[in-house]
Amino acid sequence: MKIALFGYGKMGKMIEQIAENRGHEIVAKIDVDTVEVDFSNMDVAIDFSMPSAAFGNITQCFEHGVPVISGTTGWLQDFNKALARCEETGSAFIYASNFSLGVNIFFELNEYLAKMMRQLKQYNVDIEEIHHTQKLDSPSGTAITLAEGIIANTDYTGWKLDEAPKGEIPIIARRIADTPGTHTVNYESEVDTIAIVHTAHNRQGFALGAVIAAEWIVGKKGVFTMKDVLNLG
Numbered sequence: 217m218k219i220a221l222f223g224y225g226k227m228g229k230m231i232e233q234i235a236e237n238r239g240h241e242i243v244a245k246i247d248v249d250t251v252e253v254d255f256s257n258m259d260v261a262i263d264f265s266m267p268s269a270a271f272g273n274i275t276q277c278f279e280h281g282v283p284v285i286s287g288t289t290g291w292l293q294d295f296n297k298a299l300a301r302c303e304e305t306g307s308a309f310i311y312a313s314n315f316s317l318g319v320n321i322f323f324e325l326n327e328y329l330a331k332m333m334r335q336l337k338q339y340n341v342d343i344e345e346i347h348h349t350q351k352l353d354s355p356s357g358t359a360i361t362l363a364e365g366i367i368a369n370t371d372y373t374g375w376k377l378d379e380a381p382k383g384e385i386p387i388i389a390r391r392i393a394d395t396p397g398t399h400t401v402n403y404e405s406e407v408d409t410i411a412i413v414h415t416a417h418n419r420q421g422f423a424l425g426a427v428i429a430a431e432w433i434v435g436k437k438g439v440f441t442m443k444d445v446l447n448l449g
């Protein structure tokens with residue numbers, strides 16, 4: 217498979233390694249200083265760039281009929297416009313705030329736990345995310361997906377960074393050098409705490425998930441999720 221990388225930073229380089237080990241060819245490495253892109257020679261594009269660049273990269277690929285795997289976070293104000301462009305151009309698209317298998321299992325566990333906690337009003341929930349100090353967006357995309365999973369299954373109506381009013385979920389974002397990504401969902405009562413945690417030890421899981429999604433999407437049309445790719449029902 218011929219893969220174009222949009223964003224050749226920490227994730228782009230990790231994806232290159234994993235894709236080549238799986239027998240794929242990297243046909244383009246597009247970064248901030250790229251002047252011209254040849255869309256004619258790519259089977260699929262994988263975008264791990266920057267919040268300000270993601271929407272433009274994704275929609276350009278759609279215009280050229282190239283399916284897109286999107287891992288960049290922090291650009292979701294334009295997400296619905298991207299979905300509409302995908303449908304209009306008959307292209308194919310997967311966005312995931314986190315491509316690792318472990319986190320996608322964690323998302324399922326989060327929703328299951330939220331359903332159980334729904335009627336237990338003595339517990340208050342919060343989410344903590346910890347990432348390396350170069351991270352541009354806050355809170356993390358993964359923390360937002362976790363909050364959305366709780367909101368869909370409880371009476372919580374929204375989320376806020378740091379302090380949140382009653383009925384909304386506080387998300388605490390910490391930045392610590394060299395931390396690939398740790399997410400904790402905490403339910404606190406006066407007498408105890410229930411917590412679920414996912415800790416990434418490195419970036420390999422994110423990169424492998426993105427390459428598996430790229431292998432899966434080629435030849436398909438439409439908007440899909442990692443639930444489709446991993447058959448999580």
Ligand SMILES: NC(=O)C1=CN([C@@H]2O[C@H](COP(=O)(O)OP(=O)(O)OC[C@H]3O[C@@H](n4cnc5c(N)ncnc54)[C@H](O)[C@@H]3O)[C@@H](O)[C@H]2O)C=CC1
Nearest residue numbers: 223224225226227247248265269287288289313314315422
């Ligand atoms: N969904 C997931 O599983 C994961 C998502 N991410 C997200 O991926 C994104 C990238 O993360 P990292 O690789 O760690 O960041 P990074 O800062 O190491 O790399 C980003 C690269 O994008 C480049 N870039 C800037 N403008 C561009 C443009 N117009 N077109 C193409 N490239 C451009 C930068 O020059 C840089 O090389 C972030 O939004 C991060 O939150 C990171 C890890 C996992």
Ligand SMILES: O=C(O)C1=N[C@H](C(=O)O)C[C@H](O)C1
Nearest residue numbers: 289313314351356357358397
């Ligand atoms: O920027 C990162 O590094 C990561 N970003 C994603 C996010 O915002 O959730 C996924 C992962 O946690 C690493």
